[in-house]
Each structure stands twice: as C-alpha cells, then as structure tokens.
Amino acid sequence: MVQVSTVHWGLLPIGDVRIGSVTLLGGESGSGKSSIIDAMIAVMTGNETRFARYNSAQTESQSHRRPSAA
Secondary structure (H helix, E strand, O other), X not given: OEEEEEOOOOOOOXXXXXXXXXXXXXXXXXXXXXXXXXXXXXXXXXXXXXXXXXXXXXXXXXXXXXXOOO
C-alpha cells in the first residue's frame, strides 16, 4: 500500500490518499482526480519539466499553487 499526502497542491485539501496495486480514482469533474496524479508525477520526476507531463487540460488559474521547477 502506498500513500499520497497532499499539502498545498492545487485546490486539493491537506490529506492522505491510499493507493493500492489497483486503484480507481472516481468523482465529478473538478474533484481532484488529475491533481492527485499530477502530484504523484511531480514527486516521481522531481518536478523536472523534461520528464513531468501534467494534465494539459488544467489551466494556470486552476493550478496556481503548483510548485514551479527551480
């Protein structure tokens, strides 16, 4: 079991999400499914822009808290 913890990531609340060997992310549009995936990509790639491929449908105004690559 893997746990994803979010703190100040997009509009997601501070909290933990458990990820199993098979996990279904479900919910209404705008509920944070893609934001969870984007958070995992940022951690796994070190937020390196040449490796990170974030949700292209996300607008800059919706993701104003996403950390920028240094």
